[in-house]
Amino acid sequence: MNPLGKKLSIILSLVVACCLPFLTNNYWLDVATLALFYIVLAQGLNVVVGFAGLLDLGYAAFFAVGAYTTGILMTVYQWSFWLTLPVSMAIAAVVGVIIGAPTLRLRSDYLAIVTLGFGEIIRILAINLDITGSASGIYGIPRPSIGSYMLAGQMDFYYLILIIAILAVLAVKRLGSSRIGRAWMYIREDEDAAEAMGINRIKMKLLAYSIGAVIGSLGGSVFAVKMSAIAPLSFSFTQSIMILLAVVLGGLGSIPGVVLGAVLVIALPELLRSVEDWRYLIFGVALVAMMLFRPQGLWPARYDTGKDSAHEADTLRTEGSDRDVQLDSEKCNA
Amino acid sequence: MSSLTVKNVTLKFGGLTAVHDLSFHIPAGSITSIIGPNGAGKTSVFNMITGFYRPTAGQIMLGNENLVGKKPSQITQRGLARTFQNLRLFPNLTVLDNVKSGMHSRTKQTVWGALWHTPAQKKEERLIEEVARDCLAFVGMDASRYRIAKNLPYGEQRYLEIARALGTKPRVLLLDEPAAGLNYEEKENLIELIKRIRQKYELTVLIIEHDMGLIHKISENVIVLDYGQKIAEGAPVEVLNHPRVVEAYLGKEEEAM
Ligand SMILES: Nc1ncnc2c1ncn2[C@@H]1O[C@H](COP(=O)(O)OP(=O)(O)O)[C@@H](O)[C@H]1O
Ligand SMILES: [Mg+2]
Numbered sequence: 001m002n003p004l005g006k007k008l009s010i011i012l013s014l015v016v017a018c019c020l021p022f023l024t025n026n027y028w029l030d031v032a033t034l035a036l037f038y039i040v041l042a043q044g045l046n047v048v049v050g051f052a053g054l055l056d057l058g059y060a061a062f063f064a065v066g067a068y069t070t071g072i073l074m075t076v077y078q079w080s081f082w083l084t085l086p087v088s089m090a091i092a093a094v095v096g097v098i099i100g101a102p103t104l105r106l107r108s109d110y111l112a113i114v115t116l117g118f119g120e121i122i123r124i125l126a127i128n129l130d131i132t133g134s135a136s137g138i139y140g141i142p143r144p145s146i147g148s149y150m151l152a153g154q155m156d157f158y159y160l161i162l163i164i165a166i167l168a169v170l171a172v173k174r175l176g177s178s179r180i181g182r183a184w185m186y187i188r189e190d191e192d193a194a195e196a197m198g199i200n201r202i203k204m205k206l207l208a209y210s211i212g213a214v215i216g217s218l219g220g221s222v223f224a225v226k227m228s229a230i231a232p233l234s235f236s237f238t239q240s241i242m243i244l245l246a247v248v249l250g251g252l253g254s255i256p257g258v259v260l261g262a263v264l265v266i267a268l269p270e271l272l273r274s275v276e277d278w279r280y281l282i283f284g285v286a287l288v289a290m291m292l293f294r295p296q297g298l299w300p301a302r303y304d305t306g307k308d309s310a311h312e313a314d315t316l317r318t319e320g321s322d323r324d325v326q327l328d329s330e331k332c333n334a
Numbered sequence: 335m336s337s338l339t340v341k342n343v344t345l346k347f348g349g350l351t352a353v354h355d356l357s358f359h360i361p362a363g364s365i366t367s368i369i370g371p372n373g374a375g376k377t378s379v380f381n382m383i384t385g386f387y388r389p390t391a392g393q394i395m396l397g398n399e400n401l402v403g404k405k406p407s408q409i410t411q412r413g414l415a416r417t418f419q420n421l422r423l424f425p426n427l428t429v430l431d432n433v434k435s436g437m438h439s440r441t442k443q444t445v446w447g448a449l450w451h452t453p454a455q456k457k458e459e460r461l462i463e464e465v466a467r468d469c470l471a472f473v474g475m476d477a478s479r480y481r482i483a484k485n486l487p488y489g490e491q492r493y494l495e496i497a498r499a500l501g502t503k504p505r506v507l508l509l510d511e512p513a514a515g516l517n518y519e520e521k522e523n524l525i526e527l528i529k530r531i532r533q534k535y536e537l538t539v540l541i542i543e544h545d546m547g548l549i550h551k552i553s554e555n556v557i558v559l560d561y562g563q564k565i566a567e568g569a570p571v572e573v574l575n576h577p578r579v580v581e582a583y584l585g586k587e588e589e590a591m
Contacts, residue, residue, distance in 0.1 A: 171449055178448030178455070179434075179441055179462065186435050189424035196384060196422075198410035198439030198502055211445065303427050303482065 017162055021155045029154055031270050033226070036161040037219055038262035042246035043165075043172045043255070044215030049244065050253035050301070051181055052208035053188025054103070055112045058119020059243050061099070062213040064126060064235035065092045066220025071138040071230050072131060081144030081225050088221050089214045095122075096213030100206050119240050126232045137231030144225050157226040164222055168215050173255050175211065184208050185253070185303075249290065251297025260299050336397045336413060336505040336538060337362040338383070343392030345378055345562070352378045353562040356392070360506075360555075365532060365539040367549045367570075370559035371582065376542045377419055379559070380508050383540075384416050385409040396506065411439040415504035417495040419511045419542070425484035429475060429494055432483050433466040436501020440465075469500040472534070473527060489520045493527075500531065506538045507531065513545050525551050546574060558582070 020032055045059045069088035073079040099118045103111050126132045133139075143152045151160060175181045183204045186194035195201050224230050242265055250261025268286070272279035290298070338360040345353040353375040360366050368376050381387040383394055385406035394401045401409050415436070424432050441462060447455035470476045473493045478486065483494060492512060499507060509528070513521050525548060532539055543549050549556060549570055556573040558566040560582040566573050573579060 174451065175445065175448050179438055179443055179458070180445060180448055182431060182434060183438055185427060185431075186424055186438075189426060190422050192386065192406075193418070193422040193424065194435065195406040196386075196410060196416055196418075197435040197498065198407050199435065200405065200407045207445070303431060 014166075021158055026154060029158055031266060033154070033158045033161055035263045035266040036158070036165045037223060038243065038246055038266050039165045039259050040161070040168045040219040040222075041216055041243045042250070042258045042262040042265075043168045044212045044219070045243050046247050046253065046255070046258045047172060047175065047184070047215065048208050048212035049247055050251075050258065051176060051184040051188065052205060053184075054205060054208060055108055055115070056209075056212070056240075057112050057116040057237075057244065058099070058122070058240055059115075059212070059216060060235045060237070060239040061119045061122035062092050062096065062216030063220040063223070063239065063243075064122050064232075065095050065213070066217030067224040067230045067234070068126060068132050068138070068220075069217070070221040070224040071141050074141050074225070075138055076131070081142075081221075085218065085221055088217045092213040092217030092220075093210040096210040097206050099213075100209030104202055104205055116237070116240075119237060123232050123235050123237075126235065133231075135232060137229060137233075138224075139229035141224050141228045141230070143228070151225075157222075161219075161222050161226070164218060168218070169255060169259065171215070176253075176255065180204070180207065188253075245287070249287070249297060251300040254297060254299050254301035257297050257299030257301065261297070264298075338506055338538060338540065339393075339395040340379070340383070341393040341395065343379075343382060343389045343394065345375070345382060345387060346390045351562055353382070353389075353559075356559075356562070356564055358557050358564065358567065360538055360540055362538050363532070363536065364554050365528065365541070365552050366555040366557065367541045367543050367553035368557045368559060369543060369549060374559040375562040376559055377510055378562075380416060380510055380540075380542065383409075383508065384414060407439065410502055410504075413503075413505035414508065415499035415502045415506070416508040417492075417499050417510055417512060419514065421491050421495060423483045423491060423495060423498070425482075427483060428480050429470065429483055429486070430463070430466055430479040432494060433469050433498050433501045434462050436469070436498055436503070437462040437465050440503055465503075466501055469497040472500065472530075473497045489516055492516060492520075492524075496527070496531075500535065504535075504537060506540065507535075509539070509541045509543075511542050511544065513543060513548055521545065521548060524548070528552055550574070 021029055024032070041059070041063060044062070045056060048054050048056050048059070066088045069091050070081065070084040073084040073087065074081060099115070103114045106114060127135050143150050145151060151157060183194065183199045186197065186199055187201050187204055191201055223234070246261040246265040247258050248261070249264060250259065251257030269279055269283055272282055275282065340356055340358050343353060343356045344351065356379065368379065370376055378387060382389050383401065385401065385404050385408070389402055392402070396412055396414065399412065401412070424435065441458050443455045443458050446452070467476055467479065470479055473496055475490060475493060475497060478490065483491065486494065492515070496509070496512065513524055516524060528539060528541070529552060531537060541553065553570055556568065556570050557564060558573060558579050565578050565582060566576045
């Protein structure tokens with residue numbers, strides 16, 4: 001796509017997103033709101049999995065950290081919603097580092113298992129701690145207000161999460177094209193070569209986990225006030241998998257791809273509602289077919305777009321096998 | 335420019351001694367070659383100098399500073415850069431982005447700068463691009479800057495790895511078999527390139543190489559390893575005719591063939 005076409009399509013999608021509440025019924029507005037939550041979460045995970053190449057099967061944990069921090073601060077300590085945001089982001093950043101630290105030396109499959117374990121730990125803590133309301137969770141979370149206007153309606157929350165989603169996309173985009181984003185990609189492409197080029201992989205991996213966690217927690221905080229009640233069920237393993245699915249389906253590391261993936265993961269099962277019992281089966285088959293025939297995602301990341309438009313473009317293919325893991329010793333000896 | 339000194343370095347992998355009590359000194363600004371049969375421990379020496387392997391014993395000094403125990407990234411920051419025997423590019427990224435990696439440790443913009451696109455961040459991004467393109471132009475690859483690294487012909491990938499190493503603004507450059515897999519013409523160009531590198535960037539260069547012609551043409555000093563030990567050192571003409579070298583090195587080469 002040329003730069004003009006790109007700008008136009010971004011403006012068009014923004015206009016559609018802004019007008020949506022006036023074009024649809026409540027049911028679809030709710031679906032759209034959920035899709036926006038998924039855009040935020042998937043972009044956060046995109047930093048970890050797409051940019052830095054660190055597989056994370058427990059990402060819903062950060063969603064939970066944000067939701068519970070906001071929920072607890074607002075119900076127990078009567079904080080204003082807006083004040084809970086920096087606190088939950090800070091807590092999430094620290095939790096991100098705590099979860100990230102033990103995984104630093106691990107690669108792919110081991111990493112997946114450890115992150116899965118951490119995701120479960122957070123969920124089980126939420127079920128068992130008193131402060132998180134045990135299995136029934138936290139309810140009666142107050143509505144946030146801006147000045148004297150209280151955000152209460154469906155539409156208010158749609159716009160709130162729309163703004164957060166736009167900010168998340170912008171932030172991830174800007175990070176991705178900075179020296180930090182490049183460092184993450186160097187690590188993803190070849191960890192040892194990245195280290196040899198002067199990139200402190202430990203520091204950069206922890207930073208990726210933290211940034212991902214902060215974005216996820218932001219989604220969680222808004223989720224808490226939108227639902228006004230939260231329970232451990234919302235932060236299950238399935239949730240982590242669905243977020244990961246959005247990232248992989250759209251295209252690892254691709255910002256428009258991940259937006260598309262998030263929308264599809266939410267919208268497709270809804271569109272398939274007419275076929276009732278079959279819908280998740282069809283969804284599943286579609287995913288399998290997709291991974292077989294287009295493993296790089298629907299809208300894969302492109303790294304060959306320079307500032308000058310006239311240049312020979314190589315197409316990018318990131319098949320899974322390219323990134324397969326080699327033994328450490330094998331790599332260093334090379 | 336910096337001198338590099340390896341003092342009584344030993345490296346063991348379990349029962350295997352890959353490098354045994356090795357010492358040598360590379361004067362600042364020189365071009366030195368390390369040669370020796372396959373498995374002699376040459377790459378292991380590089381991996382120790384650059385922090386990928388930790389020596390079982392001994393010291394490695396860059397100027398007056400001991401490098402042992404430092405992380406590879408810290409060592410790169412102190413002015414050592416390397417290439418790998420088997421290419422280790424960032425395969426799915428562009429040529430330009432590959433070379434930009436070198437400037438990471440020479441720049442300092444944080445998440446904040448990236449998020450707000452501060453003037454300082456923009457300035458730094460321009461500098462990164464400028465340095466990367468200079469390095470690419472130096473190896474004659476600026477025109478390929480938007481190509482994806484893995485789609486380049488093999489010879490160009492080797493040059494790209496050298497450009498990427500130069501991007502770290504090193505004082506000492508370590509090249510692990512840079513001529514492996516290159517044809518005659520590419521090798522001749524490589525010799526020119528290495529000489530130009532030393533001149534322009536005022537570097538100390540250490541090369542692992544097999545090609546005797548290449549070694550004769552560029553190195554001022556040759557170190558010969560066999561079974562992890564130094565068996566000879568000196569000017570190329572002397573060393574390559576040394577009886578032990580002929581026996582250890584060439585004898586085995588013939589065996590291998
Ligand atoms: N990571 C490692 N683990 C075990 N043995 C190794 C490792 N790296 C190198 N070696 C061994 O050390 C010896 C020297 O290897 P290397 O330094 O690669 O030799 P060269 O580069 O001279 O061909 C070989 O016997 C090799 O098998
Ligand atoms: Mg070797």
